[in-house]
Amino acid sequence: MIETYVQNIRARLGDFQPEVLIIIGSGLSVLADKVENKIIIPYTEIGFPKITIAGHKGELIAGTLGGKNVLCMNGRYHLYEGHSPALIKDMMSTYQRLGIKEVIATNAAGSLRKEMEPGALMMITDHINFSGQNPLTGVNNDAEGPRFPDVSHAYDENLANRLRQTAQEMGIKLFEGTYFFVVGPNFETKAEVKAFRILGADAVGMSTVPEVIAAVYFGMKVAAISVITNQSADIQTHTLTHEETLFEARQSAVDLQGLILKFLEK
Numbered sequence: 013m014i015e016t017y018v019q020n021i022r023a024r025l026g027d028f029q030p031e032v033l034i035i036i037g038s039g040l041s042v043l044a045d046k047v048e049n050k051i052i053i054p055y056t057e058i059g060f061p062k063i064t065i066a067g068h069k070g071e072l073i074a075g076t077l078g079g080k081n082v083l084c085m086n087g088r089y090h091l092y093e094g095h096s097p098a099l100i101k102d103m104m105s106t107y108q109r110l111g112i113k114e115v116i117a118t119n120a121a122g123s124l125r126k127e128m129e130p131g132a133l134m135m136i137t138d139h140i141n142f143s144g145q146n147p148l149t150g151v152n153n154d155a156e157g158p159r160f161p162d163v164s165h166a167y168d169e170n171l172a173n174r175l176r177q178t179a180q181e182m183g184i185k186l187f188e189g190t191y192f193f194v195v196g197p198n199f200e201t202k203a204e205v206k207a208f209r210i211l212g213a214d215a216v217g218m219s220t221v222p223e224v225i226a227a228v229y230f231g232m233k234v235a236a237i238s239v240i241t242n243q244s245a246d247i248q249t250h251t252l253t254h255e256e257t258l259f260e261a262r263q264s265a266v267d268l269q270g271l272i273l274k275f276l277e278k
């Protein structure tokens with residue numbers, strides 16, 4: 013499977029050698045707008061499954077951004093769609109074989125901190141995976157990565173420093189915090205978000221952690237940023253919807269686009 017994915021992508025890339033993977037979260041597809049000399053490869057052409065969620069397109073965009081050769085995943089796979097965690101591992105293996113060294117993951121997330129309001133950007137500095145799901149379950153191939161990988165430094169400190177510096181130079185407020193991964197698809201109960209806060213989380217969301225675990229396993233460096241789209245259920249007074257997530261993410265996507273562009277130029 014993985015070899016097929018790699019060959020199908022290589023066939024379209026030609027001589028182009030990608031270095032950085034950008035994973036685009038819900039409502040954030042504007043991130044791909046500034047990519048130059050685009051090669052657009054629909055996921056179905058690669059052999060990846062169909063995307064089933066509104067606001068996610070389902071194409072891989074290759075090109076240059078901020079002087080770097082990038083691949084942008086315009087649309088990602090979520091476990092709540094019924095995809096197996098192994099798909100995420102295979103996908104990240106594919107990118108590693110294509111030469112990707114760094115991964116910038118983005119997502120939409122709910123805030124567990126009152127002062128981190130919708131529209132805020134939060135750099136993920138750590139995560140909590142109590143989901144019971146892991147992309148690395150199954151037989152391990154020791155040639156690919158260790159059976160028991162250390163993910164205690166999953167978010168690369170050099171990339172984080174570069175992001176901090178870039179945000180500061182641009183006058184963009186960049187919160188930092190721990191991301192709590194839930195499978196979804198339901199938004200959380202009040203008791204759940206209270207519990208996550210007590211456990212030390214700052215934001216909650218339904219993506220990114222599987223990709224990060226697999227990226228670390230395959231030896232890629234990771235940075236991740238959440239766009240805060242809502243307050244958690246125990247703080248906010250109205251019903252949460254996916255439409256609100258998309259709307260709020262689109263509002264902040266331009267800030268995030270600027271930040272990532274400048275970050276890549278560094």
Ligand code: HPA
Pocket residue numbers: 120121122123194199200216217218241242243244252257
């Ligand atoms: N919970 C989980 N996932 C989310 C949220 C949330 O409040 N907002 C955006 N994605």
